[in-house]
Amino acid sequence: MARKWSPNLEPETLAFPIKPRRHEAFDSWLNRLTVAHQVRRSQLFRHLQIDPVLASLDLARGQGGLDPAQHSACDEMVKRLAWAVEVDPEQIMAMFVGCEAGALLPGPHRRYVCAQCWYEAQRAGEPLIVCREWILRASWRCRRHGLPLSDMRTIPSDARGRQLQAFLAYAGIRSRKLLLKIRPNAHARAQNNAVLDYLIALGNWEGLAPPYPAYQVRFAANQYHFAHDRIAMLALAHSSRSYSARRFERMIAAKLPERPLPGGGTKPPVRGALRLRTCRPSKPKSTWTCDIFALFAAYGAVQQRRDRERELAVVFACLDRFPRPAIAACQPSDLLGSANRTVPGETGRCR
Ligand SMILES: [Zn+2]
Numbered sequence: 001m002a003r004k005w006s007p008n009l010e011p012e013t014l015a016f017p018i019k020p021r022r023h024e025a026f027d028s029w030l031n032r033l034t035v036a037h038q039v040r041r042s043q044l045f046r047h048l049q050i051d052p053v054l055a056s057l058d059l060a061r062g063q064g065g066l067d068p069a070q071h072s073a074c075d076e077m078v079k080r081l082a083w084a085v086e087v088d089p090e091q092i093m094a095m096f097v098g099c100e101a102g103a104l105l106p107g108p109h110r111r112y113v114c115a116q117c118w119y120e121a122q123r124a125g126e127p128l129i130v131c132r133e134w135i136l137r138a139s140w141r142c143r144r145h146g147l148p149l150s151d152m153r154t155i156p157s158d159a160r161g162r163q164l165q166a167f168l169a170y171a172g173i174r175s176r177k178l179l180l181k182i183r184p185n186a187h188a189r190a191q192n193n194a195v196l197d198y199l200i201a202l203g204n205w206e207g208l209a210p211p212y213p214a215y216q217v218r219f220a221a222n223q224y225h226f227a228h229d230r231i232a233m234l235a236l237a238h239s240s241r242s243y244s245a246r247r248f249e250r251m252i253a254a255k256l257p258e259r260p261l262p263g264g265g266t267k268p269p270v271r272g273a274l275r276l277r278t279c280r281p282s283k284p285k286s287t288w289t290c291d292i293f294a295l296f297a298a299y300g301a302v303q304q305r306r307d308r309e310r311e312l313a314v315v316f317a318c319l320d321r322f323p324r325p326a327i328a329a330c331q332p333s334d335l336l337g338s339a340n341r342t343v344p345g346e347t348g349r350c351r
Pocket residue numbers: 114115116117142143144145146147
């Protein structure tokens with residue numbers, strides 16, 4: 001029998017009262033909170049006397065994504081989190097999105113971010129956040145920089161400082177290359193912006209007709225996250241070369257055959273992601289070809305360098321045997337000259 005959760009300790013405010021950022025998604029902020037305190041989400045909720053059942057649920061849509069029986073627990077969660085980090089509950093509520101569940105990316109895919117935004121934030125010492133609109137399936141570009149988003153699931157877990165900066169810089173370069181190859185047309189961009197605004201905050205559109213119904217049917221709950229490169233496919237779909245994206249849409253919409261089971265009956269098909277690994281830097285291509293003369297020249301250069309190092313080693317070995325005044329009388333050119341040169345005060349050769 002499952003043990004019923006019951007609060008029995010006095011809750012305490014958090015040691016690191018990390019404030020939500022503007023446009024930040026709820027999951028992004030909660031992740032920053034748990035990472036800073038080095039706890040799991042369930043541990044954090046227990047500490048704040050929030051129903052721990054909520055820790056395993058998708059909270060991106062707030063009450064809208066929960067069973068009506070859990071609405072009061074969600075309200076309590078908002079109040080306690082706001083109290084724990086000393087902000088207004090409205091600031092917590094503002095991180096939820098108002099769209100339908102089908103318009104959100106699946107949880108593990110909510111790592112598409114603007115590399116340029118993250119690069120600038122990292123350089124300014126600000127937190128790296130995931131914006132609310134970036135977790136939507138229809139979102140594929142940063143409206144501030146106009147760049148396609150980058151998949152940050154491949155970011156090294158221990159990357160810090162300059163290593164992280166370099167990773168973000170390369171991701172930004174790849175985004176720019178993608179934009180050079182696939183130019184979205186202005187009308188498609190405008191449609192995308194309007195629909196994203198609508199999906200993020202449905203309440204603001206009360207009394208207004210939903211924008212671009214045909215566009216919404218095609219993109220609001222699209223399945224491009226099954227593609228090897230989701231962002232490139234969405235960029236294609238918003239460009240004048242959308243026929244490739246159309247082909248993918250037809251393929252992914254095709255019904256898979258049911259799997260027959262040994263004891264009879266069939267199992268409904270489950271479509272998995274084609275490939276999750278994206279945004280990985282390509283291997284550097286070498287332009288070197290087998291030139292035997294270049295190889296001989298390289299070998300000669302290495303041999304010369306080795307001889308020079310041997311000569312220097314002999315000079316330093318000799319200097320250790322002489323008193324300091326004798327060394328002080330030497331010119332730098334003498335010390336770094338040939339090992340066969342005679343050192344002042346010494347009649348013989350240094351060997
Ligand atoms: Zn950006």
